[in-house]
Amino acid sequence: MEAVARLEARLLLLREEWFHRNRSLDEERKIEYKAAVKIQSWFQGCRVRSYLRYLNQMAIIIQRWWRGYVSRKHFRKMVKTAYFMMKMNFYNEMAVRIQKRWRGYYIRKYVHNYYALKKYLEAISVNNEIVRSELQKYTEMMENEKKRKDLEKKEKKKKYQARKMHYLLSTEQIPGIYNSPFRKSPDPMELLLRKSKPLSHRQQQTKSPFTSELYDWPTCKRPPTFSTGQPLPAISRQKPQGPFHDTAEVFWQRHKPLEPTLHMAAFISSPLDKAREEMKREDWGNCIHDKEFLPFSSYNKDKKYDPLIHRSGKYGHEGYGTKHFREENPKKWVADKDFQRVFPPVVLFEKYGKTYSSTGQIV
Amino acid sequence: NSGVMTLLRPLLLDVIPNIQQTAALALGRLANSNDALAEAVVKGDILPQLLCSLSEQNRFYKKAAAFVLRAVGKHSPQLARSVVQCGALEMLMICLEDFDPGVKEAASWALGYIARHNSELSQAVVDAGAIPLLVLCIQEPEIALKRIAASTLSDISKHSPELAQTVVDAGAIAHLAQLILNPDAKLKRQVLSALSQIAKHSVELAELVVEAEIFPVVLTCLKDSDEYVKKNGATLIREIVKHTPELSQLIVNAGGVAAVIDCIGSCRGTVRLPGIMMLGYVAAHSENLSMAVIVSKGIPPLCACLIEEQEDHIKAAAAWALGQIGRHTPEHACAVAVANVLPILLSIYMDTRSSEDLQIKATLKNILQKCTYLPALEQLLHDAPPNIIKHIVGQFSKVLPHDSKARRLFVTTGGLKKVQEIKAEPGSLLQEYINTINNCYPEEIVR
Numbered sequence: 154m155e156a157v158a159r160l161e162a163r164l165l166l167l168r169e170e171w172f173h174r175n176r177s178l179d180e181e182r183k184i185e186y187k188a189a190v191k192i193q194s195w196f197q198g199c200r201v202r203s204y205l206r207y208l209n210q211m212a213i214i215i216q217r218w219w220r221g222y223v224s225r226k227h228f229r230k231m232v233k234t235a236y237f238m239m240k241m242n243f244y245n246e247m248a249v250r251i252q253k254r255w256r257g258y259y260i261r262k263y264v265h266n267y268y269a270l271k272k273y274l275e276a277i278s279v280n281n282e283i284v285r286s287e288l289q290k291y292t293e294m295m296e297n298e299k300k301r302k303d304l305e306k307k308e309k310k311k312k313y314q315a316r317k318m319h320y321l322l323s324t325e326q327i328p329g330i331y332n333s334p335f336r337k338s339p340d341p342m343e344l345l346l347r348k349s350k351p352l353s354h355r356q357q358q359t360k361s362p363f364t365s366e367l368y369d370w371p372t373c374k375r376p377p378t379f380s381t382g383q384p385l386p387a388i389s390r391q392k393p394q395g396p397f398h399d400t401a402e403v404f405w406q407r408h409k410p411l412e413p414t415l416h417m418a419a420f421i422s423s424p425l426d427k428a429r430e431e432m433k434r435e436d437w438g439n440c441i442h443d444k445e446f447l448p449f450s451s452y453n454k455d456k457k458y459d460p461l462i463h464r465s466g467k468y469g470h471e472g473y474g475t476k477h478f479r480e481e482n483p484k485k486w487v488a489d490k491d492f493q494r495v496f497p498p499v500v501l502f503e504k505y506g507k508t509y510s511s512t513g514q515i516v
Numbered sequence: 517n518s519g520v521m522t523l524l525r526p527l528l529l530d531v532i533p534n535i536q537q538t539a540a541l542a543l544g545r546l547a548n549s550n551d552a553l554a555e556a557v558v559k560g561d562i563l564p565q566l567l568c569s570l571s572e573q574n575r576f577y578k579k580a581a582a583f584v585l586r587a588v589g590k591h592s593p594q595l596a597r598s599v600v601q602c603g604a605l606e607m608l609m610i611c612l613e614d615f616d617p618g619v620k621e622a623a624s625w626a627l628g629y630i631a632r633h634n635s636e637l638s639q640a641v642v643d644a645g646a647i648p649l650l651v652l653c654i655q656e657p658e659i660a661l662k663r664i665a666a667s668t669l670s671d672i673s674k675h676s677p678e679l680a681q682t683v684v685d686a687g688a689i690a691h692l693a694q695l696i697l698n699p700d701a702k703l704k705r706q707v708l709s710a711l712s713q714i715a716k717h718s719v720e721l722a723e724l725v726v727e728a729e730i731f732p733v734v735l736t737c738l739k740d741s742d743e744y745v746k747k748n749g750a751t752l753i754r755e756i757v758k759h760t761p762e763l764s765q766l767i768v769n770a771g772g773v774a775a776v777i778d779c780i781g782s783c784r785g786t787v788r789l790p791g792i793m794m795l796g797y798v799a800a801h802s803e804n805l806s807m808a809v810i811v812s813k814g815i816p817p818l819c820a821c822l823i824e825e826q827e828d829h830i831k832a833a834a835a836w837a838l839g840q841i842g843r844h845t846p847e848h849a850c851a852v853a854v855a856n857v858l859p860i861l862l863s864i865y866m867d868t869r870s871s872e873d874l875q876i877k878a879t880l881k882n883i884l885q886k887c888t889y890l891p892a893l894e895q896l897l898h899d900a901p902p903n904i905i906k907h908i909v910g911q912f913s914k915v916l917p918h919d920s921k922a923r924r925l926f927v928t929t930g931g932l933k934k935v936q937e938i939k940a941e942p943g944s945l946l947q948e949y950i951n952t953i954n955n956c957y958p959e960e961i962v963r
Contacts, residue, residue, distance in 0.1 A: 270804060274811045277768060281812050284732065284771030285778060288739045295741065 312349060315342065319351040520546065521560040528565055533574060540566060540580035544587045551591035558588060558595060563602040570607045575616040582611050582622035586629050593633035600630065600637060605644035612649040617658045624653055624661070628668035635675035642672060642679060647686045654691045662695060663703045670710035677717035684714060684724055693728035701742035708737060708748035716755035722763060726756060731767065735775040743787050746779050750790035757794050761801035768805060773798065773812045780817045789830055792821060796837030803844035810841060810848065815855040822860050832875065835861060839879030846888045853892035858883065862896055862904070881907055888915050890922055894931050905938060906946050913952040923956055932957065 261267065323329030323343065331340035397403075441461070527539035543562065547554040557563070566581050573581075585604050589596040604626075611623035627646055631638040646668075653665035669688055673680040688710075695707045711730070715722040730752075737749035753772055757764045767773070773795070780791040795814055799806040818841075821834040838861070842852035852858070858880070865876040884907040887893060893908050900908060912935070916923050926932055935953055940946035 270807070273804075274807060277771075277773075277808050278811050280769070280771045281774030284735060284774050288735060288775060288778065291736050292739045292741075295739075299741070 311345065315345040315349040316352045319346060319349060322346045521556050521562065525560060525562055525565065528562070533577065536573075537576045537580050540577060540584055544580060544583035546587075547584060548587035548590075551595070554588045554591050554595055557584070558598045563588070563599065563604065567602060567604060567607045571610050575614060575619045578611050578614060578619045579616075579622045582608065582619065582626045586622065586626035589626060590629040590632075593637065596630045596633050596637050600640050604630075605640060605646075609644055609646065609649065612646065612653065617656060617661045620653050620656070621658070621661045621664050624650060624664045624668045628664065628671050631668065632671040635679065638672045638675050638679050642682055647672070647683055647688070651686045651688050651691060654688070654695065659698075659700050659703055662698075663700075663706050666692065666695065666703065666706035666710050670706060670713050673710065674713040674716075677721065680714045680717050680721055684721060689714065689724060689728045693725075693730050696730060696733055696737065701740065701745055704737055704740065704745045705742070705748050708734075708745065708752050712748065712752035712755045715752065719759040719763075722756045722759050725752075726763065726766065731770040731772065735770070735772060738775045738779040743783065746783060747787040747790060750776060750779055750787075750794060754790045754794035754797060758797040761805065764798045764801050764805055768798065768808050773809055773814065777812055777814050777817055780821065784824075786827070786830065788821060788825075789833055792818065792830065792833045792837050796833065796840045799837065800840040803848065806841050806844050806848055810851045815841065815852060815857065819855055819857050819860065822857070822864065831864065835864070835876050835879045839882045843882035843886060846886050849883050849887035850889040852883055853887050853889040856892075858887075858892050858896055859899075862900060865904075866899070866901065877903070880904060884908060884911060887911060890915065890925065894926070894929055897931055897934050902946075906949075909935060909938070909946060909949040909953070913949040916953055916956050927957070927961060932961070 321329050321331065323332040323339075328334050329343060329346070331343035331346065333340075398406075521543075524539050524543055527535055528543075530536055530539070543557060543566075547557045563585070566584060570578060570581055585599055585608065589599045608623045608627055611619050612627075614620060614623075627641050627650075631641045650665045650669055653661055654669070656662065656665075669683055669692070673683045692707050692711055695703060698704065698707075711725055715725040734749055734752060737745050740746055740749075753767060753776060757767055757772075776791045776794055780788050780795075783791075795809055795818065799809045799814075815838070818834050818838055822831055822838075825831055825834070838852060838857055842849045842857075861876055861880055861883075865880065881904075884893075884904070888911065890912075893911055897905070897908055912926070912931070916926060932953070935950060938946070938950065940950060
């Protein structure tokens with residue numbers, strides 16, 4: 154019973170304790186609940202955080218791997234392009250070197266050939282010298298021509314003056330103007346006067362307008378001299394027909410110096426002709442007697458035979474026809490009769506002097 | 517003026533031919549002396565009467581009539597046009613077909629004076645069919661007729677390329693080229709003038725003239741004793757040279773440059789001008805040709821021209837030619853500078869009397885921009901005005917940084933001192949050049 158009393162006492166306490174415990178529990182429950190919640194949330198948080206961390210790390214790993222892969226790929230590409238660029242640069246350099254050499258060579262050879270230019274300039278100077286000397290010669294020649302012409306003109310004038318003043322010549326008795334007795338020798342004008350022919354009273358021929366032009370013509374070396382104007386036709390002659398060429402032209406044409414064509418100047422068949430002529434000349438030279446043999450007509454019967462000098466002189470041997478083979482003195486002849494001929498006579502010679510022509514009267 | 521025209525007019529219709537001729541001659545002489553009288557001749561309606569019966573008349577009348585036409589036509593284009601309007605050209609053609617050379621000469625002279633004024637009148641002369649007859653006239657043996665025919669062809673072809681082409685188509689060039697060999701000086705003048713008028717218009721015409729094988733015969737004309745033959749010869753060569761480098765090359769190869777240079781050296785006055793211009797044209801085409809001119813000793817005569825001549829246009833031409841020679845490369849500029857040309861050019865430029873037309877400045881600039889011959893540049897440094905100094909100092913600034921001997925020389929001759937004395941605005945080109953030069957030297961020397 155005691156136990157029950159105890160228990161009943163304790164029951165009151167129990168109730169209080171129960172109440173207190175429940176109350177405190179209740180009160181603590183909130184706190185504990187909150188604490189538990191806190192702990193749980195913390196723990197959950199830790200769990201989630203570590204999970205997230207884990208996820209993060211995994212993601213980082215993946216990303217790392219991926220980024221590495223991509224970058225390596227990129228890097229490889231970069232390396233490839235860099236290598237390519239290096240190669241291309243190298244090739245470009247080499248190509249530049251080749252082009253440099255080639256362009257230098259080509260331009261120096263064809264476009265800006267220094268030596269050719271130099272040679273060309275030297276050739277130009279040489280050519281210039283030649284041209285200058287030629288032109289110098291030409292001017293000198295022209296000047297000489299001019300001087301010569303002037304001189305000739307002066308001479309002509311002087312001669313004309315001398316001819317006009319011919320009366321000033323000195324005579325035996327009276328010395329002329331140019332032959333003063335106090336001079337040692339006469340003046341050159343005096344000598345000229347002596348040489349010149351006096352002018353006749355005929356009027357000086359006026360220069361035809363053609364003389365000066367044709368004098369300069371290359372083919373006509375002297376001025377043609379001809380009368381002025383057209384020649385008057387004879388009174389009784391019939392009037393000439395038709396339009397004739399100008400007298401001056403005709404005269405000029407007639408006095409044109411010969412300019413033979415090449416055909417004429419150098420014969421085509423010249424060796425043969427020359428040889429023929431040579432032969433003819435030789436024959437003529439070898440002939441002793443120029444006259445041909447006379448025909449056997451009696452027209453020439455009485456013609457005396459002219460002996461050669463060789464025969465007719467006393468130093469030449471007396472040859473055939475004059476020399477006889479018989480002793481001249483008849484006392485010394487061997488036989489009385491004439492000698493007989495050994496050779497048969499030539500018939501033609503028998504008829505010599507007695508032939509067939511009717512002019513000779515023998516027949 | 518005292519009613520002479522009214523008196524002479526009926527005499528033209530007189531029965532006796534002698535009176536007609538003398539009246540025509542009198543009219544011609546009156547009209548020749550004075551253009552008012554020529555106007556009076558035209559106004560008095562004398563020309564139609566003169567021309568009406570021309571074809572039946574004898575040669576003296578034709579000569580006198582052509583003389584009248586020439587005398588009237590020479591004064592002014594209006595008078596020439598009135599002559600043409602009277603139908604004179606047909607009559608002149610009839611005269612050109614006549615046998616007598618005097619008549620032909622008078623007719624071609626009249627045509628020449630008419631065609632001289634302007635291209636319409638020339639065209640009218642050409643349309644009347646004058647050119648073949650003139651080409652025939654050139655082949656005649658009389659020198660006076662050849663002269664006049666050549667001068668008429670020259671007057672016709674000078675106006676325009678089409679007229680020149682018409683003259684060429686009639687085969688005139690071959691005959692004119694043959695006549696260059698003729699010894700008569702006045703004929704050569706006209707022939708050369710005709711050829712140069714033909715050649716000046718275009719490249720094809722110039723090539724045609726050259727193909728007639730006038731070179732090297734034309735070079736003998738440059739040595740003729742007559743001044744105007746030389747001048748016209750030089751003009752012909754100039755007209756050919758100015759078109760293309762190939763034609764210039766041809767002439768240089770034929771030795772034309774030497775001949776022209778000698779010609780310049782021997783003449784004085786305006787006769788030199790075409791020769792100077794020819795050298796300028798040749799040098800302008802390319803640097804090889806310019807070098808050829810230098811090698812042929814072209815610079816001393818040009819220099820002499822600059823010094824001796826008084827007239828502005830000749831000096832201008834000489835300066836221009838020197839500029840063309842010197843502007844290609846430093847070698848050319850050096851050759852020009854060595855010949856002591858630059859001080860002369862500078863003195864002409866500085867001379868207050870010389871006009872702006874001389875364009876010496878352009879020449880100097882062209883030469884200086886290529887000149888690396890320092891002694892000549894230094895000479896100029898002392899007297900030049902600011903706008904020239906700019907170029908000189910620029911040249912120094914280009915050369916001095918690379919050449920140590922030149923630097924030393926520059927200091928010893930006092931050039932550096934002169935450069936310091938030049939005042940330039942900061943930031944201008946001149947200041948930059950001066951700075952470049954100063955940088956070549958250590959500080960103490962600059963001080």
